[in-house]
Amino acid sequence: MIYSRRALQRRLNELRNVLDQETIGRLAARLNRAGKDRVAAMWELVVLHGLSKCGALQSEVALPSGRQPDIFFEQGALRLTADITAISDEGLDNNNPYQELSELIEAAKDKLKLPKGGLDLRIRSKREITKRGTRTSLLLPPRNRLQEFVNQELLPEFRAQIAVGKRPLSISITDDDVSLDITVDPEKSPYSTVGFTTYDLPEIKDRNPLYHALKAKAGQLSGANGITGVIVGDGDCVALSGRATTWQALSSGQIVAEFFRQFSSVNFVLLLSVREAPRGWPLTHPAELQNDASLFVRDGCEARPVLFTLFQAMIEHFPKPVMMPVNGTLRALEPHYDPGHHGGFSMPSSNVVRLSLREFTEIFAGLRTLQDNGATNVEAARKLPQELNPVHAMVLSNLMDGRLPEAIEVIKTGEDDNDDWVEIRFGEIDPAIAPLR
Numbered sequence: 001m002i003y004s005r006r007a008l009q010r011r012l013n014e015l016r017n018v019l020d021q022e023t024i025g026r027l028a029a030r031l032n033r034a035g036k037d038r039v040a041a042m043w044e045l046v047v048l049h050g051l052s053k054c055g056a057l058q059s060e061v062a063l064p065s066g067r068q069p070d071i072f073f074e075q076g077a078l079r080l081t082a083d084i085t086a087i088s089d090e091g092l093d094n095n096n097p098y099q100e101l102s103e104l105i106e107a108a109k110d111k112l113k114l115p116k117g118g119l120d121l122r123i124r125s126k127r128e129i130t131k132r133g134t135r136t137s138l139l140l141p142p143r144n145r146l147q148e149f150v151n152q153e154l155l156p157e158f159r160a161q162i163a164v165g166k167r168p169l170s171i172s173i174t175d176d177d178v179s180l181d182i183t184v185d186p187e188k189s190p191y192s193t194v195g196f197t198t199y200d201l202p203e204i205k206d207r208n209p210l211y212h213a214l215k216a217k218a219g220q221l222s223g224a225n226g227i228t229g230v231i232v233g234d235g236d237c238v239a240l241s242g243r244a245t246t247w248q249a250l251s252s253g254q255i256v257a258e259f260f261r262q263f264s265s266v267n268f269v270l271l272l273s274v275r276e277a278p279r280g281w282p283l284t285h286p287a288e289l290q291n292d293a294s295l296f297v298r299d300g301c302e303a304r305p306v307l308f309t310l311f312q313a314m315i316e317h318f319p320k321p322v323m324m325p326v327n328g329t330l331r332a333l334e335p336h337y338d339p340g341h342h343g344g345f346s347m348p349s350s351n352v353v354r355l356s357l358r359e360f361t362e363i364f365a366g367l368r369t370l371q372d373n374g375a376t377n378v379e380a381a382r383k384l385p386q387e388l389n390p391v392h393a394m395v396l397s398n399l400m401d402g403r404l405p406e407a408i409e410v411i412k413t414g415e416d417d418n419d420d421w422v423e424i425r426f427g428e429i430d431p432a433i434a435p436l437r
Contacts, residue, residue, distance in 0.1 A: 001042050001338060002274060002328035006415040007319035008042065011049040018052045019059050036235065038332035039325075040086035043233025043272060044070060047084050050314035067220045071231075078306055079226030087213040088235035088329060089200045096138040096199050097146060098123055102192065104150045109184060112158055116384075117190035118168075124179035125197040133204035134248060138196055139179035154182070190384060200238045201249035205258040210239040210271075214256070218263040227267045227303050234273035236329040242275060242292070256296040268307055269296045274321040289321035320416040340419025343374020345391050351398060351426040353391055357410060360422045370395070398426040402434025 001008075008031060016024050030041035048071070051057050055075030060068040063081075071082040093099070102121055109119070128135045141149040154171060161169045168185035202208035206215075214230055221228040234240040239252050256269045271294040276287035293315055297304040322338075323331065331338050341356035348354070362368050368378050370392040375381030406427030412420050431437075 001038065001332050002321050002323050002325060003042060003046065003319040004322050004416050004418045005338060006418070008045060010415055011045055011319070015045070015049055015052060018057055019048070023059055034333055034335040036086075036088065036090065036329070036332065039088075039235040039329050040084075040233065042332075043086050043231075043235075044084045046318050047071070047231055047233075047272075047314070050317040051310075053317045054310055054313050063221075063223050065223045067222075069220060069224065075306075075310065078303065078310070080229065080307075080310075081221060081224035081226060082229040082231055083217045083220055084231045084233065085213050085217060086233040086235040087209045087237045087240070089209055089237050091209065092200045094143060096196075097140060097143045098138060098194055098196055100143065101140060101146055101150075102194050104146055105154065105182065105184075106192070108150050108155050108158065111155070112162060114184065115186050115189040117192045118185045118188040119192035120181075120183040120185070120188075121192075121194045122181040123194070123196040124174075125199065130204075132207065135204065135207075136197060136199045136201075138199055139177065141178055149178070158184070202239050202255060203248050203250060205250060205255055206262070208239060208250070208255060209237050210252060210255050211259055214259045214266070214269060215263070218259075218265050222265045224265075227301070227307070228265060229268035229270060229307075230266055231270045232272065234271075234325040236326045240271050240273045241325070242273065252294060253296060260296075260298050267298050267301045267303065270294070270311055271296075274324055276324065289324065291315050291318045291321060322416060322418065338418050339376060341374075341421065342376070342419075347390070347394055350394070351403065352423065353394055354411070354421050354423045355391055357420040357422045395424075399433075402429040402431075403427055404430050404433065 012024055012028055012031075015027075027041055027045055030037055031045070048057065048059060051071065051073050055073055055078075058072040059070055061072040061081075062068050069081050070084045071080065073080040073082070098121070102119065105119060105121065106116070109116075123138050123140060125136055125138050128137070140146075153173070157171050158169055168183055168187075170184075171182040173180055202210065205211065210232065213232060217230045221230070232240065239250075239255060252271055256271075259269070260266070273292045275290050275292040277290045293311060295308055295311055297307060322328075340358040342359045343356070345353060345355040356374065359368070359374055363370065368375075370389045371386060372378050372381055373386070373389055403426040405424050407423075407425040409423045409425075410420055411423055429437075
């Protein structure tokens with residue numbers, strides 16, 4: 001996910017001294033359950049933990065309405081009630097199922113015994129202008145008709161082109177409802193590309209994932225005393241990403257301003273995400289991931305300075321991000337654990353190698369080999385052309401020279417890492433497995 005499991009576990013442990021065991025147990029269960037709610041639970045955990053370091057925290061304190069918001073917090077004269085949520089563009093993605101179509105075409109290619117990859121899918125779009133604004137959508141069949149579309153429209157045409165020896169395969173469809181170009185070039189395997197117009201930039205103030213999430217929480221805070229607010233975590237939503245936008249697209253500030261205009265029960269909105277910060281020359285240093293927050297306070301609310309100071313202090317207790325929201329959200333859908341250093345290695349000398357401790361243990365357990373190159377899906381990786389793994393070559397070379405490991409050291413990382421390293425040092429030539437000299 002966005003934060004490492006080790007970092008999340010420490011925060012669960014520390015919150016046990018603040019909140020009841022039942023609350024922590026529910027949080028842990030949600031974090032262990034694959035699905036989109038995992039990201040919401042992650043944001044809830046880090047926010048609750050961060051606030052617990054800044055003042056007196058309670059969770060799910062009942063309001064007169066019977067609602068139980070996630071946060072009741074006190075710090076000096078400040079009394080704060082808030083709910084936490086996570087938002088994504090899942091609804092927009094469901095209405096524009098380019099990824100599913102790409103996967104179905106790939107499955108159809110398998111039926112035709114075509115190599116993996118080599119697909120170039122170009123999808124056209126339409127823009128609907130309404131009184132409230134403009135909506136962009138891809139010209140694709142509805143999600144529930146995608147399989148039928150592939151079976152009836154694409155597969156017969158692919159078969160016909162294969163029968164006459166056409167290469168590359170190509171299909172172009174243009175009508176009012178579906179408009180796309182498909183090219184399948186086996187020479188470009190195993191890579192595929194998909195191109196389309198951006199459809200997830202918000203252009204209508206009260207019809208977008210951020211506004212809908214805020215509106216859903218507004219009623220739950222009605223009747224709360226003190227300062228009220230909604231804390232929104234990024235579950236892969238463009239409105240929170242800070243991504244460059246077109247001139248028609250709305251900023252998160254414009255959307256929150258519209259929400260404040262329509263709902264008076266909320267005093268503040270805090271948006272949480274992750275940003276990539278340049279670190280040195282981009283070609284030689286990967287970008288550093290940093291926590292990011294945007295605070296919006298209703299005009300006339302005198303608590304703006306104290307809220308700013310509070311949330312600044314809260315975020316100081318957040319873990320270091322290990323993934324951007326788009327990748328962390330995808331990993332949250334998977335039943336297995338987040339990837340470690342699989343496939344990573346270093347060789348300081350010809351007789352010393354350092355590799356992932358998790359990968360090393362899986363090799364030791366017989367679940368994979370070095371030649372699998374740290375692949376998540378080992379079976380699929382073994383079907384692709386493979387080159388000799390450098391670590392495998394180095395270990396084999398030392399063995400053929402008659403050298404055995406003389407030291408194996410585990411090198412621990414920190415809580416913001418999902419893996420450790422193991423360093424193996426080969427010794428001098430051992431006459432037990434080499435000719436006597």
